[in-house]
Amino acid sequence: MCDMSDGRSAERIGRPRSERARVAVLQAVDDMLVEQGYAALTMKGIAERAGVGRQTVYRWWNNKAEILMEASLHDAEDELIAPPRGSSAAELVSFLExxxxxxxxxxxxxxxxxxxxxxxxxxEVARLVGERDPLGESAAVVLDRLRDSLPGVPDGRTAAAELVGPVLYRVLVQPGAPATGLIARHVEHLLGIWSGPES
Amino acid sequence: MCDMSDGRSAERIGRPRSERARVAVLQAVDDMLVEQGYAALTMKGIAERAGVGRQTVYRWWNNKAEILMEASLHDAEDELIAPPRGSSAAELVSFLExxxxxxxxxxxxxxxxxxxxxxxxxxEVARLVGERDPLGESAAVVLDRLRDSLPGVPDGRTAAAELVGPVLYRVLVQPGAPATGLIARHVEHLLGIWSGPES
Amino acid sequence: MCDMSDGRSAERIGRPRSERARVAVLQAVDDMLVEQGYAALTMKGIAERAGVGRQTVYRWWNNKAEILMEASLHDAEDELIAPPRGSSAAELVSFLExxxxxxxxxxxxxxxxxxxxxxxxxxEVARLVGERDPLGESAAVVLDRLRDSLPGVPDGRTAAAELVGPVLYRVLVQPGAPATGLIARHVEHLLGIWSGPES
Amino acid sequence: MCDMSDGRSAERIGRPRSERARVAVLQAVDDMLVEQGYAALTMKGIAERAGVGRQTVYRWWNNKAEILMEASLHDAEDELIAPPRGSSAAELVSFLExxxxxxxxxxxxxxxxxxxxxxxxxxEVARLVGERDPLGESAAVVLDRLRDSLPGVPDGRTAAAELVGPVLYRVLVQPGAPATGLIARHVEHLLGIWSGPES
DNA sequence: CTCTAACCGAGACGGTACGTCACGTCTTGAG
DNA sequence: CTCAAGACGTGACGTACCGTCTCGGTTAGAG
Known part of the structure; x- marks a missing residue:
């Protein structure tokens, strides 16, 4: 997020940044999100929970959004890997679940x-999300894998939007309602489109 | 939003609430949203822009979210009425545009x-949005109108989610990117699903 | 200190400032000064001790210095009134004590x-002190009262400086050391100067 | 100030402390005091201006106060040596100027x-100033020199306080106002006291 | 035509989060 | 063991916004 970014940059002088502080912050954010929710996510609170100075947090990230993005990106890659299944349908359903x-x-x-x-x-946050969208990227990965058996899958972000859009919409608008039914029907429809000879 | 709601409640005593203040607030919110964006939307700022006392705003609405909801609901009904077209396809495309x-x-x-x-x-805001979702409601209206010519359209919020989900996702994640291409292809797919005998 | 100053100013609109908050702050400052000393005097601490919002403190005074000045000025007038004595010497000694x-x-x-x-x-603080110096003003009052019996007392701030300067210097440099001996000798000297026909 | 103090302590091992760093710090403090004033005197700022590490500053002095004390003491001895004059009056006036x-x-x-x-x-700073007060020490030197021709000068710090107290008070309270008139009258008075046979 | 009650504007109130700054300590590699 | 450099944990700073309260003044229906 912040500068310094990709390691290297040759020899820095002075005390090196504490990786320990960095991961403590990300862990604290994760914990606090599930325990108290985003509304209770304070920069001061994060720092205290992580046992870290406030200024240190600002040294690594410029915004609360950047912290969230990093916390989200890192885990999303792991959590959104759909396990291989026998059929495309099962694989899409698994992914959407x-x-x-x-x-x-x-x-x-x-x-x-x-x-x-x-x-x-x-x-500023919009720019951040626009550039690195973990949800869209994961969807793209899944679709790439299925492109052989589903010749109708279009390229780029369109297919990803068509895949995850309805589920995201449901969760954003009705976080409490289960989306299982929606997912099943949605995958059925998508298969009807993408597997056929058309398009 | 707030109590007192729909006129009724018979005869109240004391000075009646100023409808003028209410619409001034809604107008101020609309103006400030396009001029400065949501981030600069302060309760104090809204009140001052509307030439209204702060307490008056809180008398009509409990939250900033309630004001936004009212500002959104009222106009959404007008702005999201798809004009009748010759074909279902054209109508859906119009609506999504x-x-x-x-x-x-x-x-x-x-x-x-x-x-x-x-x-x-x-x-609290989530509950508000879950109950009255202008986007979903408008989509439901459009889909109801087309249900005769598209026998495959499912009931309830599933179809609405499938219709607007991808477009909403695109706008949320990439507000700047045009969605025209996505819309065209998406409608084409939906028609393939909904018009057929299947499902 | 702050604007609003000398009452009047005709009819103000809005909620009037809380005199209760103002005196609570001044009292809190007084208490904390003797209990913990100036070093522990924090704007946040003052506000909390006074049971007052932080912004309220800043509404009444612009600086910590302005609070101190007001706290000092108000009580100094009362505490530095030398009781009438039989002789000029006794009166000066009393005052310096x-x-x-x-x-x-x-x-x-x-x-x-x-x-x-x-x-x-x-x-900025220097300007404040230069304009309203409670120590110098009290000294001037005492000297005015004694001018009849001490014809040699010069006008203005010179006499005041000559009177309190040495005592202040002693306290500033050696707060712990008692100044009684210094005071006695100093007054004796001053009387030798001021009572005589010279100057 | 800090340990190691007076050279000595025989043979230390490792890299010797850089006297160059020490004087650079004192010079930087002097410069910054006249250029920006004490309020802008930051430990980090001093170190950077002196081209010195922060830790090095703390190795030589424990507090900002200790640096100031050393910066003050060293030069005060030179700057407060009253040149010999013909009369006691002239000598005292010169000194106070x-x-x-x-x-x-x-x-x-x-x-x-x-x-x-x-x-x-x-x-802590009070203790420091109480022990080594450059102003009082210089005054004592001057008074010692004049004790022969002014038999009434008392011993110890009382005379010093009486001499410099009023001038210090004037400068502390009204830094901008010239003290020339005060000095002339004050010396005149002191001579009346000290030169006479009394006391 | 008053009385009364709820409204209106304005703005101060007690809180709390923000991002910055300085402190004094710690941790690098180099000398 | 010191040096320059700079990140570390801590905590105060002054600002901004929140939602509530308290003013004087306004506007209706009830008596």
Missing amino acids: LVERFLTVSPAGLAYRSLLGEAQNDP | LVERFLTVSPAGLAYRSLLGEAQNDP | LVERFLTVSPAGLAYRSLLGEAQNDP | LVERFLTVSPAGLAYRSLLGEAQNDP
């Missing part, structure tokens, strides 16, 4: 939703 | 997005 | 010393 | 005033 679970119970998913929320109000 | 324009330029749409964002962090 | 006690034990006096200290670093 | 100039323009004098200010809030 992962997505739903991710968005409703996983710290990373809660972070993603808060991030998406903040992006609607803060253009 | 309306949706995209609503979400990106209309004050009511910006309010809706901010509201949806806030709902991810504040359960 | 009051000054010493004021500077070492009274909250107002501790505030004055901290203020004087801050004035050496902050030009 | 030096004092005034010292306190208002000299870096060492500004440091002394800031130190005196800090001493009112911090007992």
Whole structure:
């Protein structure tokens, strides 16, 4: 997020940044998200929970949004890997169920939703989300894997939007309602489109 | 939103509430949303812009979210009425283009997005959005109108989610990118599903 | 200190400022000065001790220095009134003993010393102290009263400086050391100067 | 100030401390005091200006006060040596004028005033100032020299307080106002006291 | 035509989070 | 063991916004 970024940068002088502090912050954010929710996520609170100075947090990330993005990105990659199944249908259903679970119970998913929320109000956050969208990226991975057996899957972000859009919409608008029925029917429809000879 | 709601409640004594103040607040919110964005939307700022006391705002609505909801609901009904077209395809495309324009330029749409964002962090707002979702309601209206010519359209919120979900997702994640291509392909797919004998 | 100053100013609109909050702050400052000393005097601490919002403190006074000045000025007038004595010598000795006690034990006096200290670093505070110096003003009052029996007392701030300067210097440099001997000898000297026909 | 103090302690091992760093710090403090004033005197700022590590500063001195004390003490001895004059009066006037100039323009004098200010809030600094007071020591030197021709000069710190107290008071309270008139009259009075047969 | 009650504007109130700054300590690699 | 550099934990700073309260003044229906 912040500068210094990708290791290297040759020899830095002075005391090196504490990786320990960095992961403590990310862990604290994860914990607090599930325990108290985003509304109770204070910079001061994060720092205290992580046993870290406030300034240190600002040294690594410029915004609360950047912390959330990092917390979300890192775990999303792991949590949104759909296990291989026998059929495309089962694989898509599994993935969307992962997505739903991710968005409703996983710290990373809660972070993603808060991030998406903040992006609607803060253009800086919007830019961040626009560039690195863990949900869309995971969907792209799954679709790439299925492209052989589903010749109709379009390229780029369109297919990803068509896949996860309805589930995301349901979770954003009705976080409490289960999306299982929606997922089943939605996958059925998508298969009807993508597997056929058309398009 | 607040009590007193729908006129009624017979005869109240004392000075009646100023309808003038109420619409001034809604107008101020609309203006400030397009001029400065949600981040600069302060209760104090709204009151001052509307030439209204702060307490008066809280008399009509309990939260900033309730104001946004009212500002969004009222205009959304007008702005999301798809004009009748010759074909179902054209009608759906028109509707989704309306949706995209609503979400990106209309004050009511910006309010809706901010509201949806806030709902991810504040359960009270989430309840509000879950009960009255202008986007889903408009989609339901359109789908009802087309149900005769599209026998495959499922009932309830599933179809609405499938219709608007991808477009909303695109706008939420990439507000700047045009969704025209996505809309065209998406409608084409939906028609393939809904018009056929299957499902 | 702050604007609003001298009452009147005709009809103000809005909720009037809470005199209760104002005196609570001044009382809190007095208490904390004797209990913990100036170093522990935090704006946040003052506000909490006074049961008052932080912004309220800033509404009444712009600086910590302005609070101290007000706390000092108000009490200094009362605490530095030398009781009438039979002789000029006794009256001056009484006054200087009051000054010493004021500077070492009274909250107002501790505030004055901290203020004087801050004035050496902050030009804004220096201006404040230069305009309203409770110590000098009290000395001037005493000297005015004695001018009849001491024809040699010069006008203006010179006499006041000559009277209180040595005692203040002693207290500033050696707060712990008693100044009684210094006071006795100093008054004796001053009388030798001021009572004579010279000057 | 810090340990190691007076050279000695025989043979230390490891890299010897850099005297160059020490004087660079003192020079930086002097410069910054006249350029920006005490308020802008930061430990980090001093170190950077001196081209020195922060830890190095703390190795030589424990507090900012100790640096100021050293900066003040060293130069005060030179700057407060009253040149020999024909008369006691002229010598005292010269000395007090030096004092005034010292306190208002000299870096060492500004440091002394800031130190005196800090001493009112911090007992540790108060102890420091109480033990080594450059102003009082210089006054004692002058008075010792004049004791032969002024038989009435009392011993100890009383005379010093009586001599410099009024001038210091004037400078502390009204740094901008010239003290020339005060000095002339004050010396005249002191001579009336000290030269006479009385006391 | 008053009385009364709820409204209106304005703005101060007690809280709390923000991002910055300075402190004094700790941790690098180099000398 | 010291040096320059700079990150570390701590905590105060002044600002902004929240939602409530308290003013004087306004506007209706009830007596």
